[in-house]
Amino acid sequence: MKQQSTAFLIDSDAISASRINEILSSMDGEVRLVGAARNLQEGMAAIQASNPHIVILEVNDLERGAREMELLLSRCPQSAAFVSSTAMRPEWILRLIRAGACEYLSRPVLATELVDAIKKVAKRRIVKNRNTGTVLSVYHPSGGVGTTTIAVNLAATLTAQGHTTALVDLNLSSGDVSAFLDLKPRYNLASVVPKMGQIDANFLKSVIAPHPSGVQVLDGPDHLGEASRITPELLQEVIGVLRTIFEYTVIDTGGELFGCNLATFEMSDRILFNTILSVPGLRTARRYLSTLAEEGFGPDRVKLVVNRYLPRDDIKVSDAEKVLGTKAYHTLPNNYAELMTSINKGVPLALYISRSSFSKSMDQLARQLCLDINS
DSSP: OOOOEEEEEEOSOHHHHHHHHHHHHTTTTSEEEEEEESSHHHHHHHHHHHOOSEEEEEOSSHHHHHHHHHHHHHHOTTSEEEEEESOOOHHHHHHHHHTTOSEEEESSOOHHHHHHHHHHHHHHHHHHHHOOOEEEEEEOSSSSSSHHHHHHHHHHHHHHTTOOEEEEEOOTTTOOHHHHTTOOOSOOHHHHGGGTTOOOHHHHHHHOEEOTTSOEEEOOOSSHHHHTTOOHHHHHHHHHHHHHHOSEEEEEEOSOSSTHHHHHHHTOSEEEEEEOSSHHHHHHHHHHHHHHHHTTOOTTTEEEEEEEEOTTOSSOHHHHHHHHTSOEEEEEEOOHHHHHHHHHHTSOHHHHTTTSHHHHHHHHHHHHHHHHHHO
8 A cells, every 4th residue: 555645735826826736636645635825824823733754835935935845844843845936046945945835836826847856755754754763864075074083973972872883985086984983884885886786785785894982894895996886776785775774874075976875865854065164165065955956856955064163263154154154053063183183093083082162063963863753
């Protein structure tokens, strides 16, 4: 039996509302319209009472639409929000996706676009329901800003808090996870390739390397030539199995936004975009946050983490938030010397010096993520 999605419609145009209802009715029971209203104010109470999987919101004014999107998702964070609008200008699309919309539909709404969007949401929900573990990707397109440091210490902190945790190195051509942990894994992601289509929990457990901290590591390929063998389909299969084994899977990612990265982000509950407070760093962050939003990864899943933060920096967190158009989810202090010592010893700083300001901040980040995801 197919899993049924529920939807609520906010639309002031009777003809448009009737058309959307017809499209939903044609989906052979895959989606059920649980309510409709002419505006969000009129429909909010019913939306909160029915807690639909999807809310389709008509937007005619950009500023009002952005405010309504944020209000809707603050009260119904589990709902996927679709925008329907006649305005197809890039600034509208980007602003509303940043406000939390996961789909932007042109008006009059096309059946193919709406059906595809609903099926995408349903697929995500089925994967999440079947596989209870949480996937956290830590991302920056280039090296040198501490992405691996965050991934390694986040995994170690989650483990220290009592959660079963896997750490995957997805920097396919320049991964450093095993170096940070002083590990020499016998197997890695390339070892999984021959089993593609037949990967199960027992097999993955046999290729994962345990670290003394309790973190279970799936390393990246040893040789550059092996990187091309890692495909998006393989990663989706691997991640799908990992989340049946572990409460949390932390993935260290880098590089451009296509292929393996996009496939991984599709499977991720949260994407921690790491940046530092420098002009080049913020320029890169603005470009990539915009592109992520265009790809459907808005602020509901992409969270900004400011690394190497110093209160006396010339650029303040508030400055970065204005430039990037999004709030910082968390800041991590600059403990560079202590972090380098921990890396050289192969022990995450979160465990090596648990009372350092970085370790305390990492503990707060891990707890914040757990609360956010499980609320």
